[in-house]
Amino acid sequence: MKLPAPETITPTTPLRLEVAAELGFPDGSMSAGALRRLAASGKLAHEKIAGKYFITLAAIEEMRASCRVRAKAPDLPSKDQKTDSQSGSSETDSAPSALDAMNALAEELIESLQTKPTTRPKLRRRF
Template sequence: MVLSIPRSDNLFSDVGIIGPTTPLRLEAAAKLAFPDGSMKVAGLRREIARGRLAYEVIANKHYVTLNDIEEMRKLCRVPVKDRASISVLRAERMGQSYEIQSGSCSTEARKSPQELLQLRISQRLQRKQSNSSQTI
């Protein structure tokens, strides 16, 4: 990627062509890499302090390249999470598996609250019977 910068801009003086490995002062790099003005010098300095933006110090001045900024953006990228229903999230939290049914609705395969209550009662009764048989 090679950018041609108009010479009338005082920020870039007589450079003319800026490539991906051209060392740029932080102000120039911020203006080139974020033309909407959303990133300022302070933001680039914070990313340097966090260790996400590689930089060079030449004559006590900080320089970065457009490649460095691209690498920083990769490090800052947030991965997309899979969408899941509340039922799936709740089942994962409780350590249970939850099969997603194909089709528009997966509520048909779930048990009613009454069936779940009967299942819990029968499980408790089985535990009580097994506990009482072990104490005899």
């Protein structure tokens, strides 16, 4: 594989898959085959000329941006945030919680199972 001169490559220069993989992922973490599969699945913008795939470095950047996973926000409030409750208060939230809803549903299911007679389906024997 012959790499083009760096000064001739722009973000929109069409590159063969092997060259795009080498330049876009210099650590070797993506192969030409992986880029081909991404292009065929529609996740990576590409050009197909005379049966050959061409990828731009800009298309690789767009694909990476669309695959980027955002960091999860912390669940705990920071020390700087003020709370409405007083310090040391043992009062809990009076709104119904998911646990309360689940317990109510479980009780309904238990009651419905206890009121229905248990019957077994008849098995058909085939001879």
